[in-house]
Amino acid sequence: MPEKESAAQQAVGDITPKLADLTDQVLFGDVWERDGLSPRDRSLVTVTALIALYRSEQLGFHLKLALENGLTRTELSEAITHLAFYTGWPNAMGAAARLKAVLDAAQD
Structure with missing residues (x-):
């Protein structure tokens, strides 16, 4: 079964794939996962x-x-x-x- 696309991939992945990847990996994968908040x-x-x-x-x-x-x-x-x-x-x-x-x- 294919992995479900993220919201970023669904929204802009076909137009700006790198932006969608950065959103997934950096924003939600790093920044949102940091300790402190x-x-x-x-x-x-x-x-x-x-x-x-x-x-x-x-x-x-x-x-x-x-x-x-x-x-x-x-x-x-x-x-x-x-x-x-x-x-x-x-x-x-x-x-x-x-x-x-x-x-x-x-x-x-």
Whole structure:
């Protein structure tokens, strides 16, 4: 049975295979596996950075990963609300809509 392709391989592996490999090997294979922060904490930091920088294209993936890494719906909701005052209302509203979509998809 062939090994399942990573999210990076599925998303861009056919267009930018090296970028997908680096994503798998360096970002998720090294950086995300380092001691010092739990996967849960890394997810909270990543989601916060994506919201602050209005990088919404990657946000849905990382909100889903954050839930898988142990963050709760309430914690993500509170983080988004808190960030509204530091990163701007549009960033928070966009993140809230993304979180709603992720949660809705998880119920299907």
